[in-house]
Amino acid sequence: MPNTKASLLQDLKHTYDGLKPNPIRVFDAEASSTPGVVKLTLGEPDFNVPQHIKRAAIDSINNDESHYGPSNGWPKLRQAATGFLKDRYNLDYNPDSELVVTVGATEALHSCLDAVLNPGDKVLMPSPTFSLYDQLIRINGGIPVYINTEATGFVLTPDQLKAAIAEEGPRVKAILLNFPSNPTGVTYNKEQVAAIAAVVADTDIVVISDEIYSELTYGSKHASFAAALPEQTLLINGVSKSHAMTGWRIGFIAGPADLMKRVALAHAFNVTVASNPAMAGATEALATEAGREDSEAMKAEYIKRRDYVVAEMTKMGFAIPEPNGAFYVFAKIPTGCIQDDTEFCYDLLRKNKLAVIAGSGFGPGGEAHVRISYAASMATLQEAMKRLGAYVAANKH
Numbered sequence: 244m245p246n247t248k249a250s251l252l253q254d255l256k257h258t259y260d261g262l263k264p265n266p267i268r269v270f271d272a273e274a275s276s277t278p279g280v281v282k283l284t285l286g287e288p289d290f291n292v293p294q295h296i297k298r299a300a301i302d303s304i305n306n307d308e309s310h311y312g313p314s315n316g317w318p319k320l321r322q323a324a325t326g327f328l329k330d331r332y333n334l335d336y337n338p339d340s341e342l343v344v345t346v347g348a349t350e351a352l353h354s355c356l357d358a359v360l361n362p363g364d365k366v367l368m369p370s371p372t373f374s375l376y377d378q379l380i381r382i383n384g385g386i387p388v389y390i391n392t393e394a395t396g397f398v399l400t401p402d403q404l405k406a407a408i409a410e411e412g413p414r415v416k417a418i419l420l421n422f423p424s425n426p427t428g429v430t431y432n433k434e435q436v437a438a439i440a441a442v443v444a445d446t447d448i449v450v451i452s453d454e455i456y457s458e459l460t461y462g463s464k465h466a467s468f469a470a471a472l473p474e475q476t477l478l479i480n481g482v483s484k485s486h487a488m489t490g491w492r493i494g495f496i497a498g499p500a501d502l503m504k505r506v507a508l509a510h511a512f513n514v515t516v517a518s519n520p521a522m523a524g525a526t527e528a529l530a531t532e533a534g535r536e537d538s539e540a541m542k543a544e545y546i547k548r549r550d551y552v553v554a555e556m557t558k559m560g561f562a563i564p565e566p567n568g569a570f571y572v573f574a575k576i577p578t579g580c581i582q583d584d585t586e587f588c589y590d591l592l593r594k595n596k597l598a599v600i601a602g603s604g605f606g607p608g609g610e611a612h613v614r615i616s617y618a619a620s621m622a623t624l625q626e627a628m629k630r631l632g633a634y635v636a637a638n639k640h
């Protein structure tokens with residue numbers, strides 16, 4: 244195999260120079276090489292894709308749907324997605340001009356940032372937040388700016404946002420929100436959304452609202468940011484989490500037509516179009532009653548797991564803000580244990596063969612916390628809690 248010419252590497256695209264692979268995946272790979280490890284690391288539903296969705300994708304293959312679809316996605320899927328947004332969150336979007344089907348929420352994020360940012364523009368993010376955002380903002384020429392929300396229960400307040408906008412000045416082009424949140428599991432209620440929207444409405448800032456976990460909201464109904472401020476919002480959703488379809492790679496973006504024209508261009512230049520069998524499966528997931536029921540059944544299971552994990556970890560001395568969505572618990576390490584979260588995670592892995600994610604990788608406010616994904620079977624969670632309890636009992640000073 245040839246080596247790359249060394250001098251050629253010196254002047255390639257500089258935005259990639261300091262970028263590293265996702266630390267969650269790096270730690271997960273390391274943990275995987277520990278024999279007998281129990282992992283609560285990745286944000287992946289552990290359910291299988293429901294049978295009727297698989298059948299729709301298989302039919303698409305058997306029907307020779309093997310040519311390029313329209314760049315924005317097949318009309319049937321766009322209608323299914325806008326219908327889903329209407330039924331579930333009372334949002335009104337035109338499937339022909341206001342919705343684009345993407346290759347997962349990741350491509351949706353990328354295409355939104357690509358369409359919106361000029362080099363040097365700033366993107367505000369309540370922190371801790373999904374670690375991929377930082378890199379996606381940077382590769383699209385932007386500058387990530389974190390707003391630490393640890394003191395306010397991991398919810399961005401209007402005062403924090405106003406202060407950040409005033410401090411960061413006119414280069415603030417976008418705000419990247421995510422709720423229910425990865426990594427905290429915290430979500431925003433309608434009043435909290437309205438309060439943030441009122442601040443943004445006085446500006447020309449674009450809100451990119453990643454609501455990929457909206458169907459996994461426990462307690463009160465999910466309140467979409469797009470309902471509060473449709474004219475400034477690019478809404479991201481998809482079937483990865485709601486239907487355990489992470490590997491199928493289908494997401495979508497909805498927003499006002501003029502903005503979506505640009506986003507659609509970015510999407511078309513990035514990926515052309517999503518794949519036909521995956522789009523057929525996603526149509527089945529979003530358009531049918533059975534598809535809605537799938538999400539409900541998974542959600543009921545997640546609630547049981549969440550309640551179990553929160554109760555067990557609280558007994559051990561972890562402090563946990565109420566997780567009302569997604570499938571994560573973001574827990575403050577008990578006093579008396581190692582407070583450096585990375586060291587804590589490696590020590591726990593070494594001594595008790597349990598892998599959880601260090602909080603500081605999610606940005607300011609994550610220090611001395613760990614993220615636990617409860618997208619795992621009850622038996623796995625029980626074993627994990629046994630190991631965690633034993634570790635804390637033996638290592639708390």
Ligand SMILES: Cc1ncc(COP(=O)(O)O)c(C=O)c1O
Nearest residue numbers: 286347348349373425455481483
């Ligand atoms: C907040 C958030 N946004 C986006 C994604 C990526 O979603 P997708 O698999 O649809 O690209 C994830 C996956 O973990 C996530 O947690």
